[in-house]
Amino acid sequence: MxxxxxxxxxxxxxxxxxxxxxxxxxxxxxxxxxxxxxxxxxxxxxxxxxxxxxxxxxxxxxxxxxxxxxxxxxxxxxxxxxxxxxxxxxxxxxxxxxxxxxxxxxxxxxxTRADGQVTASFTSVQPRVEPIDADVLERLLDVLGLSHDDLDADRPPREAFAGNVHPVLVLASQDTFDGFTFDPDVLRALMDERRWLGTVTVLKALGEGKEGELEARNLFPVGAITEDPATGSAAASVGAYLRDTGLLDAPTTITIHQGRHVGRPSVLRVSIPAEGGITVSGTASAID
Known part of the structure; x- marks a missing residue:
């Protein structure tokens, strides 16, 4: 083959x-x-x-x-x-x-099919959300050039699983969210050690007038890739994270924007029930 x-x-x-x-x-x-x-x-x-x-x-x-x-x-x-x-x-x-x-x-x-377009909505396995060990969090922040002061005080760091384990960080400042950088090799070594097989998920709430919308950077250093343009398993994990930490009232639906930082804008719709798996919806198109 x-x-x-x-x-x-x-x-x-x-x-x-x-x-x-x-x-x-x-x-x-x-x-x-x-x-x-x-x-x-x-x-x-x-x-x-x-x-x-x-x-x-x-x-x-x-x-x-x-x-x-x-x-x-x-x-x-x-x-x-x-x-x-x-x-x-x-x-x-x-x-x-x-x-x-x-x-x-x-x-x-x-x-679902509408206007000639197919939308696929997958429902994750049963998710779980756990605290990040303090020493692991310190190492992760150091790799990303961030500090505790950069984190959104109302949205605590967690590890969230909905198919893959994703550490989830929410940043307070848009400038910090847009500007942080990292060494891909150093981050990959930490991810391999921790068995983070998906991405490191960094979020920013979009704020007033855009409730229920977040922007994500999903870090995935592998080969020539450093960031993912759209990460379905991370979106499901984010839904589980928001529900578990009480940051929203389920059932509800949120929108995650991703890919701006790598020039491939993406949008993921996330339906969060009161319990059980998280549903992530999107389309797909052929690459010419």
Missing amino acids: SDLGSVLRLAAFPATPSGGNPAGVVLDARGMSDTEMQAVATEVGYAETAFVVRPPEDEKPPRVGMRYFSPVAEVPFCGHATVATAVALAERVDAEAFLFDTPVGEVRIDI
Whole structure:
């Protein structure tokens, strides 16, 4: 399976025609070895490539076996590649939903169609939110060139899981949010040590007149990539974080803007129920 012509390339969660997070999608990876899937993901070079290791079965909703690889390793779950795969499948299979069997468990994706566009909405596994160890938080802030004074005092740091573990930091100042920098190699070493297989999620509330809207920078140093343009698993984790910390009254819906800092504007809609998994919705479009 070395023919990269079999890899679809789609941008998930685009806010503009040139926005969204690129994902590779292999719709039939039956018979591919781990080594072959890793080689394809490495050559594609996107943050993640999704592999359908068991195509849709003849049941309702169709059940699909999924695996995800970054350019350097397998990852347990990838939200934007899930949305890209679901949109690609929905363009080929007449289904209103899919059940993805992923390494982190079953993930349901609901499909809506309007004006010729497919929207995929995945509901995460049961999330959990925990404090970040004080010494780990100090190290993370140091890597990002930040201090405790830079954090939003009303929004405490946490580790949030909704498929991948994401440390979540909320900054007080827009200038600090836009301006912080980091050494990708140093951050990668810390992420590998802590088994943060997703992204480091840094947020800024958009403020008065934009309640329920946040902007995110999702740090993901891998290969030539340093930041993710749109991160579905992080969006689900943010929803869990906001609910667990009592920063909003669920059920509700929020909007996360992402990708401005890397020139690929993206938008993710996040539905937060009173309990259970978090639902993240978006579209996907082919990359020319």
